[in-house]
Structure formats: C-alpha cells, structure tokens
Amino acid sequence: MQDCLAATHALRKRHNSLTCTVVYIGDEAPYARVDGTIRLDGEQQGVRLVADYELSIVVSEDFPASVPKVRLSDGAPATYPHVDADGTLCLGVNGEIAMAxxxxxxxxxAFYDEVLLPNIYAIEYYRRYRVMPFGDRSHGSQGVLEFYREFFDVDDESAVCQLLRAAAFRSPYRRRGKCPCGSKLRATRCHANHIDQLRACVDKSILMDDLALVANAANITKTKSAKESARLRLKGHRKT
Amino acid sequence: MTTQHQTLSKALSRGVSYLDITPTMFREATEHYRAIAGTLQSHGLDADIKPYGSFGTGTVVRPSTDEGTGSYYDLDILAECHRDECGWTTPSSLREEVDGILEDDGTYAKMIEGSTHQCVTLAYAETDSRPAFRLDLSSGVHMDLPLGTDVAFAEEAVNLAWIDPDEWKGSNPKGLCKWFNDQNLRFRVYGLEARRKSLFEENPGAYASVEEIPEDMDRSALQRAVQVVKRSRDIYYRRAREDRAPSSCALMVLVTRFAEMLPQSSDVTTIVESFVEGCQAMRDGRFAIPNPAYPEDLAANWEQEKVDRFFNWIDELKLNLQADLSDSAKRDAAIDAILGSGTSDRLVRDKIFDPAPEPVRINRNVKPWRL
Structure with missing residues (x-):
C-alpha cells in the first residue's frame, strides 16, 4: 500500500489539481484513488489539442505489478471504441503499458505521461475528427498478438508464443542457447535483449495473462487458416 | 459586441490573410491568363479567358497539403471559345484544339502538368517573389437560352467541354462569380477606405499609393468569411483523413446565402457564425444547395456519409469559434484548428496575440486496445 500511496502523492505533487484518497471497501484490499481535472495541452504532428478532462485513476495495492484503471467522469465519446464494459478506458495491452x-x-x-496523456489526446482527437490519431489495436487477443509481433519483430504466431513463454518462464531459455523464436541463431544474437527487457519491466502475472491471450489468438488464426485451406481444397476439388 | 468576438474577428481576418494570394502573385497570374488568351488568338482561336472560382470572387486560399510551406494555389480560368460557322461538333474536338495549341507552344508545352476530364493544368514554378501556383484551364462554348436560369446570369452560361467520356456539361461558373460579386457589393463598400489603407501599409513596396491598389485585391468581411470557412474545411478534412469534402463553390453559396439578412457592417465572426447556425438548421431537413446561377443542386451527389461528415465539421467549427480566447492554449488550438498549424504562432509574432505556454509533445508509445 505504501508504494501505491507514494506514487499517487508524487503524481499529485506534479499536478496539484488532483486529490488522492485511500479507499477501503469491506474485505477487499484497499486502493488509492486520484481524482481531479487534468489539462490536455498536447501536440502531435502539428495538431495541438487543448481540453480539460475530469477523471479518476485507481491504483491497486499491488501497483506497479498491476496497471492502473482510469475512468472519465463525463465518459468517452459515444462511439469511441476503447472503453471496457465497466466504463474504464482501455489504454493499451498490459505488457505494453508495463514497459512504458x-x-x-x-x-x-510514466503512466501519466506515456500512457494516459496519449490516450486522452486520442480521445479528444476522436471526439473532434472521428478517427484515431495514431492507430489502435484490434480488440481482444488479436490486439495482444499484434503488439508482441511488433515488439519481437516476428510474424509467426508460434514464434511469438515461444518468445513470450521464455520471458514468463525462466527454465527452458538460455541466453547462449538457441533462440526460442526458431531462427536457429543463438538467443544473444536474436531475441535475448527483448526477452530480458520484458523480464525486467513486466510483472510475471501480466506476462502470463498476455501469453494466454497470444496463445488463444494464435489458435484462432490457425483455425481460420485451416478452414480457409479446407475451403480452397474443396473448391479446387469441385472444379476438377 | 464582446471583446472575445472582436478578438476572434481580428485573428481570423489577419490569420486568413496570410493564406491569401499576394499582390505580386495576383498581378502575375492575371498577366499569365491574358497571355494564354493571346497565344490562342495567335493560333486563330478566338477565346475570352476569364478567371472564375476563388480567383474570380477574391476568395483564394492556399491549400493545406501540409498546413505549411510547399503548398500551391489552384486558380481556375475559363476559355470561352467562339467560332462563327459550325463551331465544334464534339467536346473533344474543342479540347483537342485548345490543348493542342498549348502542347505545340514552346512556353506552355513545358508547363502542362496534366490533362483531366474537365481541364488542362499549367504549373507555374515558385519564384523568390511568389509561391508556386497552378492554372486549371477549362474550355467551353456559349450556351443559348439555358432553361431555368435567372435571367440576370443567363448570358454567362456555358457548355463546358469535358472529355473521356465526351460531354457538353452545362454550367455557369462566371454567372456564379457575378452572383457572389453582386451579393458582396454592400459588404465591400463598408469600411473600404480603411481596408485599402491597411492593405497598402501591410504590403510595403507593392503599390506606389493607395489609389493604385486594384479593386480585386480588397477583401470584404464576406470574402474573408468565405476564405475562413474554406480553410477550416481543408484543415478538418485533412485531419479527419477524409476525401469527401464539400466543394468550394457549395460553401461560397452557403456562406453568402446565410449572410443575406446580416447588416453590411457585419464582421468575419458574425458571418461565419451565421453560416454555422444556418447549416445546423439544415440538419433535419432535405439537404440541398441550389446554385443561384444555374438550375442545379450543388449537393446532388452527396451521399449520407458525406452529409454526416459535413455536419460533424460544422459542429467542430462551432466548437472552435466558441473557444475561450482568454485561455491562451485553448485560443491557439482553436485558431490552428480553423486556419492551420502555425497560424497562432504568426499571430503572436505580429503581436495580435500574447504567447501561449508550449504544448506537451505527445508520444505514441501505447496504442489503445480492448479485451
């Protein structure tokens, strides 16, 4: 709880329009909540957007092993696609946020500067222009797969799973051994730095959750491509 | 009238003047289109060449290809060709003659940038004294008795020669300019001397005296308002990455129509606000923009998505017009959203605005995602 409180007070020190409270609900673990109005005055590729947003940031007791939750008091624009069922903003893939x-x-x-502000900018941009300013990810497990594909710079889903597994579980991976991606190179010459970066920055529980989602997405893709192959085979058979 | 209203008018008028055609460019462009008429004449083709569109109405505004330097001005000119006997049997025969003369001419052959369904484009490279511009030359013949056209503008109607596929396209671009210039007259006479004096002072060396300033270089509040609206459209649709923007002539007609009931002393903000309110009132009815100089609906081909986008832009423009100008960050963001990035910086340099705090640079490290 002390870490989480110190973090919220550090944020408040920088933005004195915010207030911090510790919330206790029954037997649940207490959490710190930051409430207030933040000013977006940001510029990206020459487009300056200025707006004031009233919001609350909930920081759990296990922070920074978990990602804070953010809710806008007035809600996001009606058709904005990145709001969870509970009304909190979907800020990004958890592994990506943890690294930021x-x-x-x-x-x-860092969460405020690197994650929250760009998201608020995206919301304001969307509110005005009905498009996302710098792209977004697919919903669900496909979005997680997209992120790790970009991060590892590999296309193959099973290679992404193996690399993520190596980051989450230490045992099967050695830096001087073969890279888990299947390239037949030594990991030190391939993805060792990526794996080390994930281990250093992202809590194991987040990596495990992301791994489950990536594995799910890879299965979906495999099933889809198997169905597509079967469909094409059947089509070819009918033609002959 | 509130201070906010006056400040906004001053900022919009000055800001859009940065995007206007310069006196040098106006003079050169006029010389160039007259020279084209001379070239056609020397090859035996009798043609009147006149500017139309924004060049003919004094509402030119630099396109927003990158909201900064490097963009060029598009100027529209029309060659109305005459032949006593049988004339031209097909649009392509007229276009072949006009385009052929230019292609065979030593000067113009190098300047032809392309030929489209509607016009041939001549590019004029940037020089030290003026930015680059392009002349879009359309060709056409006089149209007799255009049915349904206001008699005041019937004389100006033409059949434009369109090619691939061949089509005589009835239109009245010069009549539309005449209509606008008639409507603009009462706004032009108001404060004319003061505006000419300030134009003289803002362009040192361009004119020997106030009397030398051509009438076409003066801009009334109505002309400035049309420029502001067109520029706002360019910025919005570029930021929204949307191609289906309303045409400049449709916007000019709407701005002018909604200004009809305003007093001649109205300033830019009042005219743009009346445009916004007028458009918002059209939201629930049948959407149409009748051309006052020719029997056609300028929004005839607008599909529902284009109409929805149009109203989204109108809402965004309203939001920017209502921005709290006493908050310098909001002020700069609103002015730049209407007139393009860098406009507020230039207004600060010209001491119209006080400097605002620097914005934070947004990194795009994390992309939104939902489970």
Whole structure:
C-alpha cells in the first residue's frame, strides 16, 4: 500500500489539481484513488489539442505489478471504441503499458505521461475528427498478438508464443542457447535483449495473462487458416 | 459586441490573410491568363479567358497539403471559345484544339502538368517573389437560352467541354462569380477606405499609393468569411483523413446565402457564425444547395456519409469559434484548428496575440486496445 500511496502523492505533487484518497471497501484490499481535472495541452504532428478532462485513476495495492484503471467522469465519446464494459478506458495491452511505466523512476508519472496523456489526446482527437490519431489495436487477443509481433519483430504466431513463454518462464531459455523464436541463431544474437527487457519491466502475472491471450489468438488464426485451406481444397476439388 | 468576438474577428481576418494570394502573385497570374488568351488568338482561336472560382470572387486560399510551406494555389480560368460557322461538333474536338495549341507552344508545352476530364493544368514554378501556383484551364462554348436560369446570369452560361467520356456539361461558373460579386457589393463598400489603407501599409513596396491598389485585391468581411470557412474545411478534412469534402463553390453559396439578412457592417465572426447556425438548421431537413446561377443542386451527389461528415465539421467549427480566447492554449488550438498549424504562432509574432505556454509533445508509445 505504501508504494501505491507514494506514487499517487508524487503524481499529485506534479499536478496539484488532483486529490488522492485511500479507499477501503469491506474485505477487499484497499486502493488509492486520484481524482481531479487534468489539462490536455498536447501536440502531435502539428495538431495541438487543448481540453480539460475530469477523471479518476485507481491504483491497486499491488501497483506497479498491476496497471492502473482510469475512468472519465463525463465518459468517452459515444462511439469511441476503447472503453471496457465497466466504463474504464482501455489504454493499451498490459505488457505494453508495463514497459512504458518503466520509463521513469516513478512508474505512475510514466503512466501519466506515456500512457494516459496519449490516450486522452486520442480521445479528444476522436471526439473532434472521428478517427484515431495514431492507430489502435484490434480488440481482444488479436490486439495482444499484434503488439508482441511488433515488439519481437516476428510474424509467426508460434514464434511469438515461444518468445513470450521464455520471458514468463525462466527454465527452458538460455541466453547462449538457441533462440526460442526458431531462427536457429543463438538467443544473444536474436531475441535475448527483448526477452530480458520484458523480464525486467513486466510483472510475471501480466506476462502470463498476455501469453494466454497470444496463445488463444494464435489458435484462432490457425483455425481460420485451416478452414480457409479446407475451403480452397474443396473448391479446387469441385472444379476438377 | 464582446471583446472575445472582436478578438476572434481580428485573428481570423489577419490569420486568413496570410493564406491569401499576394499582390505580386495576383498581378502575375492575371498577366499569365491574358497571355494564354493571346497565344490562342495567335493560333486563330478566338477565346475570352476569364478567371472564375476563388480567383474570380477574391476568395483564394492556399491549400493545406501540409498546413505549411510547399503548398500551391489552384486558380481556375475559363476559355470561352467562339467560332462563327459550325463551331465544334464534339467536346473533344474543342479540347483537342485548345490543348493542342498549348502542347505545340514552346512556353506552355513545358508547363502542362496534366490533362483531366474537365481541364488542362499549367504549373507555374515558385519564384523568390511568389509561391508556386497552378492554372486549371477549362474550355467551353456559349450556351443559348439555358432553361431555368435567372435571367440576370443567363448570358454567362456555358457548355463546358469535358472529355473521356465526351460531354457538353452545362454550367455557369462566371454567372456564379457575378452572383457572389453582386451579393458582396454592400459588404465591400463598408469600411473600404480603411481596408485599402491597411492593405497598402501591410504590403510595403507593392503599390506606389493607395489609389493604385486594384479593386480585386480588397477583401470584404464576406470574402474573408468565405476564405475562413474554406480553410477550416481543408484543415478538418485533412485531419479527419477524409476525401469527401464539400466543394468550394457549395460553401461560397452557403456562406453568402446565410449572410443575406446580416447588416453590411457585419464582421468575419458574425458571418461565419451565421453560416454555422444556418447549416445546423439544415440538419433535419432535405439537404440541398441550389446554385443561384444555374438550375442545379450543388449537393446532388452527396451521399449520407458525406452529409454526416459535413455536419460533424460544422459542429467542430462551432466548437472552435466558441473557444475561450482568454485561455491562451485553448485560443491557439482553436485558431490552428480553423486556419492551420502555425497560424497562432504568426499571430503572436505580429503581436495580435500574447504567447501561449508550449504544448506537451505527445508520444505514441501505447496504442489503445480492448479485451
């Protein structure tokens, strides 16, 4: 609880329009909540957007092993596609957010600068222009797969699964051994740095969750391509 | 009138003037289209060449290809060709004659950038004294007795020669300019001397005296309002990555129509606000923009998505017009959303605005996602 409180107070120190409270609900673990109005005054590719957003950021007791939840008091624009069923904003893939939070000595400050502000900018841009300013990810497990594909710079789903598994479980992976991606290169010459970065920045529980989603997405893709092959085979058979 | 209203008018008028055609460019463009008429004449083709569109109405605004330098001006000119005997049997025979003369001419052959269904485009390279511009030359013949056209503009109607596929396209671009210029007259006379004086002062060396300034270089509040609306459209549709923007002539007609009931002393903000309110009132009815100079609906081909986008832009323009100008960050963001990035910086340099705090640079490290 102390880490989580210190983080919220560090954020409040930088943005004095925010207030911090510790919330206790029954037997649940207490959490810290940051409420208030933040000003978006951001520019990306020459487009400056300025708006004030009233919001609350909920930081759990296990922070930074978990990602904070953010809710806008007035809600996101009606058709904005990245809001969860509970009304909180979907800010990004958890592994991606965890790595961004590692960009500062105070993870909640990094979360604010690297994750929350770009998301608020995207929401404001969407509110005005009905498009996402710098892209977004597919919903569900496909979006997680997209992120790890970009991160590892590999296309093959099973290679992404193996690399993520190596990051989440230490045992089958050796830096001087063959890279889990299947390239037949030594890991040190291939993906060792990526794996080390994930281990250093992302909590194991987040990696495990993301691995499950990536495995699911890979299965979906495999099933789809198997069905497509069967369909094409059948079509070819009918023609002959 | 509130301070906010006056400040906004001043900022919009000055801001859009940065995007206007310069006196040098106006002079050169006029010389160039007259020279084209001379070339056609020397090859035995009798043609009147006149500017139309924004060049003919004094509402030119630089396109927003990158919201900064490097963009060019598009100027529209029409060659109305005459032949006493049988004339041209097909649109392509007229276009072949006009385009052929230019292609065979030593000067113009190098300048032809392309030939489309509607016109041939001549590109004029950037020089030290003016930015690059392009002349879109359309060709046509006089149209007799255009049915349903207001008699005041019937004389100006033409059959434009379109090719691939061949089509005589009835139209009245010069009549539309005449209609606008008639409507603009009462706005032009208001404050004319003061505007000419300030134009003289803002362009040192361009004119020897105030009297030398051509009438076509003066901009009334109505002309400035049309420029603001067109520029706002360019910025919005570019940011929204949407190609189906309303045409400039449709916007010019709407702005002018909604200004009909306004007093001649109205400023830019009042005219743009009346355009926004007028458009918002059209939201629930049948959407049409009748051309006042020719029997056609300028929004005839607008599908529902285009109409919805149009209203989305109108809402965004309204939001920017209502921005709190006492908040310098919001002020700069709103002015740049209407007139393009960098406009507020230039207004600061010209001491119209005080400097605003620097915005945060947004990194795109994390992309939104939902489980």
């Amino acid at each position: 939070m590692n960009n500062s000595a105070v993870p909640l400050i």
